[in-house]
Amino acid sequence: MTATLSARPRFGPGDLDALIDELLALLGPRGVSTLDRALDRAARDGSTMSPILSAQPLGRPDVVCYPKAAHQVPAIVRAAVRHGVPITARGKGTGNYGQVVPRYGGLVMDMTSLSAIGELTDTTVTAEAGARMINLEQAAWDAGRQLWMYPSTAQSTLGGFLAGGSAGTGTIVHGRNHMGFVESVDVVYGHEDAELVHLTGPDAQPMVHTYGVAGIIVAATVRIEPLQDWKCLYASFDSHYDAFPAAMRAAAIEPKPRLLSADCATVVEALPADPAFVPGRANVRGIIDAAALDETISVLVAAGGRIEAVRTGPAQTMRLSTLSYNHPTWWLQKSVPDTYFHMECQGEALVTRLHEVEAVYPGGMLHLETGHGTMFGMLNGIYRDPEQVYAGVPALAELGVSVHSPHQSYVDLDADRVRELARTTDPKGLLNPGRWRE
Numbered sequence: 001m002t003a004t005l006s007a008r009p010r011f012g013p014g015d016l017d018a019l020i021d022e023l024l025a026l027l028g029p030r031g032v033s034t035l036d037r038a039l040d041r042a043a044r045d046g047s048t049m050s051p052i053l054s055a056q057p058l059g060r061p062d063v064v065c066y067p068k069a070a071h072q073v074p075a076i077v078r079a080a081v082r083h084g085v086p087i088t089a090r091g092k093g094t095g096n097y098g099q100v101v102p103r104y105g106g107l108v109m110d111m112t113s114l115s116a117i118g119e120l121t122d123t124t125v126t127a128e129a130g131a132r133m134i135n136l137e138q139a140a141w142d143a144g145r146q147l148w149m150y151p152s153t154a155q156s157t158l159g160g161f162l163a164g165g166s167a168g169t170g171t172i173v174h175g176r177n178h179m180g181f182v183e184s185v186d187v188v189y190g191h192e193d194a195e196l197v198h199l200t201g202p203d204a205q206p207m208v209h210t211y212g213v214a215g216i217i218v219a220a221t222v223r224i225e226p227l228q229d230w231k232c233l234y235a236s237f238d239s240h241y242d243a244f245p246a247a248m249r250a251a252a253i254e255p256k257p258r259l260l261s262a263d264c265a266t267v268v269e270a271l272p273a274d275p276a277f278v279p280g281r282a283n284v285r286g287i288i289d290a291a292a293l294d295e296t297i298s299v300l301v302a303a304g305g306r307i308e309a310v311r312t313g314p315a316q317t318m319r320l321s322t323l324s325y326n327h328p329t330w331w332l333q334k335s336v337p338d339t340y341f342h343m344e345c346q347g348e349a350l351v352t353r354l355h356e357v358e359a360v361y362p363g364g365m366l367h368l369e370t371g372h373g374t375m376f377g378m379l380n381g382i383y384r385d386p387e388q389v390y391a392g393v394p395a396l397a398e399l400g401v402s403v404h405s406p407h408q409s410y411v412d413l414d415a416d417r418v419r420e421l422a423r424t425t426d427p428k429g430l431l432n433p434g435r436w437r438e
Contacts, residue, residue, distance in 0.1 A: 008104050009433055015083040016062055019107065022079040023065050031066050038064045042090060042108040046153075047098035049330060051341050051383045052407040058101040059434070061088070061108040068113050070128060070186070070196065070218050077194040077216065080107050081430055087190070088432045089216045091130060091160030094153040096326055098409035099164050099211040103434030111159055114218065120145070124183050126221040129159025134318060136222075141314050145224040148174045148181045152325040154318055159217040162208050166413075167369075167376065169259045169287065169321045172251060175372040177413065178208050181223050187215035190426035206421055209413050212432045214422045229290040230258060232316045233297070234276035235305040236283055240264035243282040244351045244368050246303035250284070251370035253292045253299065258317070260286035261324045262368040267380075270335035271323060276309040287317050326406075328367040329378045339363075341383040342406060343392065349400040350375040356399050360392045410437045 023032045033039075043060040047053040062085075067073050080087045086106035093100055102108055114128040117139050125147075127136055134154040137147050149170030151161050161168075162185070167176040174180060184200040185207050196218060199207065207215050237243035240262065247262040262284045268277050277283055284305060288296050297307055323331075329342045340363070350357055350366060358364035361381025369376040379396075383389070386407070393403050404412070411418050419436065422429075 009086045011084045019083045045093040046096040050407045059103040074194045091157030094156040095164045148223040183221040186219040190431040232311040234309040235300045236278045236281040240282035255289040258287035260370040270332045344404040345377045347401040350377045
């Protein structure tokens with residue numbers, strides 16, 4: 001009989017002790033830990049950005065294990081399934097939604113030691129799930145190539161990005177949620193006879209952005225492309241009401257930017273010190289193809305912008321990437337602790353109706369990302385209570401703005417399909433349980 005996927009797995013001290021004994025035999029004493037510092041670390045991710053999630057008990061593991069080789073992962077899963085102990089796979093823990101915090105305890109499998117980068121062809125690179133995205137990008141650059149996309153938290157792992165991420169540097173050209181990015185994955189299902197399963201093409205896509213509830217990604221092959229001559233362009237504006245429309249126009253210039261971000265002066269002042277960030281002025285910054293640089297500069301200057309810097313090299317593009325998406329909000333929260341929350345928004349109204357969008361929340365400030373045919377944004381507001389946060393969603397919808405809440409840890413992309421898939425790949429409901437909206 002198939003378990004109800006939203007049910008809490010039941011396991012006792014004896015089940016846990018038996019699992020730990022098997023893990024010790026498989027991984028050795030350094031590969032297993034029940035120390036408080038290890039459990040506490042595995043009970044945290046970037047969800048501290050959310051005052052709503054931070055106020056909730058998200059879960060704490062009973063044991064953490066550290067596989068060193070891909071072939072160990074199926075054996076770990078087999079043991080956990082045999083004893084009925086839930087399993088949560090974890091990368092660097094850089095996600096912002098609590099999706100790698102084990103809601104019902106059990107085993108956290110830390111994948112960061114599985115970091116080998118394998119074959120690199122003209123069009124793909126293969127790596128283990130624990131490989132850091134920054135290392136994959138560097139390997140591609142060394143071969144005259146670049147990743148199709150990578151997250152703003154470049155230290156995150158390949159497996160974590162595929163399982164939990166949705167966008168990043170490269171999204172303007174290639175789209176969100178890894179559309180076309182993933183060529184193949186090696187996964188392990190939650191079966192008593194679990195083995196590595198290799199999925200390619202359309203069969204691999206269902207494993208993307210599922211928080212590991214339908215299978216644990218152990219390795220993947222992702223797309224790369226010829227390296228472009230990138231320039232990191234910074235411009236300042238008197239007002240973000242001038243800067244945001246200018247960024248929108250610049251995003252349409254061919255060849256399209258790899259990344260284009262914009263912030264109001266208040267957010268800029270919270271970012272790390274840089275001569276290109278001028279106090280009291282809004283900022284537009286982007287990773288621009290050299291062939292589009294002159295036209296982009298012309299568009300920004302015509303809109304009232306002042307060019308502050310043009311920089312070159314992989315270190316500069318990576319630095320600019322780390323100041324995109326959720327990161328400006330993180331810096332804002334660090335600058336003024338216990339004050340701001342954010343909502344992830346999408347739609348042209350983020351620019352065309354900017355005053356109204358900001359007015360939805362007290363203290364409203366939008367961080368803007370240009371995207372794949374639309375605008376993305378992190379709308380920051382002054383936090384009062386969860387009801388006030390969610391009350392703004394209908395108001396944003398009336399303005400033509402869609403919202404993804406960063407204050408939840410459940411599967412929220414095509415959830416019905418993922419649930420049906422998990423009934424087959426995880427019949428006992430042991431893979432990262434508690435990820436369904438109840």
